[in-house]
Amino acid sequence: MPQNATPAGGDAAPADTVIAFEGAEKRFPSKEGAPVTALKGLDLSVASGEMVAIVGQTGCGKSTAFNLLLGLYEPTSGRVTVAGCNPYAQFQDLKGRIAVVFQDDRLLPWRTAEQNVALGLEYQGLGKSERLEIARTWLGRLGLEGRESAYPHQLSGGMRQRVGIARCFALNPDIILCDESFSRLDELTAERLRGEFVNLVKDEGKTGVFITHSIEEALSIGDRVVVFRAPGHVAAEFTIPAGLESAELGSYRQRIREAMATAP
Ligand SMILES: Nc1ncnc2c1ncn2[C@@H]1O[C@H](COP(=O)(O)OP(=O)(O)O)[C@@H](O)[C@H]1O
Ligand SMILES: [Mg+2]
Structure with a gap:
């Protein structure tokens, strides 16, 4: 049985948790010999109906975390749970419950x-x-x-x-996952689409995880902004109150920027 096959619940996870990374680690073999550690000690949970933006610099492990949620591969250690299932081992059970908006339209x-x-x-x-x-x-x-x-x-x-x-x-689906979905669009088109997308997610009562390298995008999409830093772990989290004044928004922008950049 894969190491992360135990269903969620029980210990720490609250009942309405739909996505959980618990001490998730992912290493990839590399030609040079030493494996690449893409995620290390990733702990993150997302509750039902939340819209979480994950922001971080290129190479910090965002897409790797995303691919673990899609069940494309297993964590090297730790556990990943989606809707009570192990997305890798119970891929079939999650069919139709997760939908993805990719960077290219596919x-x-x-x-x-x-x-x-x-x-x-x-x-x-x-x-x-x-x-x-x-x-x-x-x-x-x-x-x-x-x-x-x-x-x-x-x-x-x-x-x-x-x-x-x-x-x-x-x-x-219950869960909508986005990886840099609007990053190839021009700024105005992206801005308009972001707003409409967030409204749809809310109106339909979905749980959303939106991955981006853009602080502005994270701030405009997430109820909560989770900052990733390499190797893939959560450096900071911010709950973003609705309807912020621009000065307050500026303060969040600055704090997110610092969390992204500071050495671990
Ligand atoms: N399939 C893979 N094989 C080897 N290394 C990988 C693979 N996928 C990602 N990596 C490495 O893992 C790290 C994190 O990559 P990734 O998750 O794509 O970051 P991000 O999406 O934040 O830009 C990078 O160093 C990247 O080179
Ligand atoms: Mg990526």
């Missing part, structure tokens, strides 16, 4: 916007008319009414990312 170029959104629903076994109806509803909510039959190459980068978000919500 749309199938030969499928229209609505066919792309409907794809995951096809895997869930929904009939054609039902899945197209759900797809159209979500494209409408993302402001893409009238573009349902467009192919990805006929859409702007922002629109393609909107299709990716529609595809994610159409699955009706």
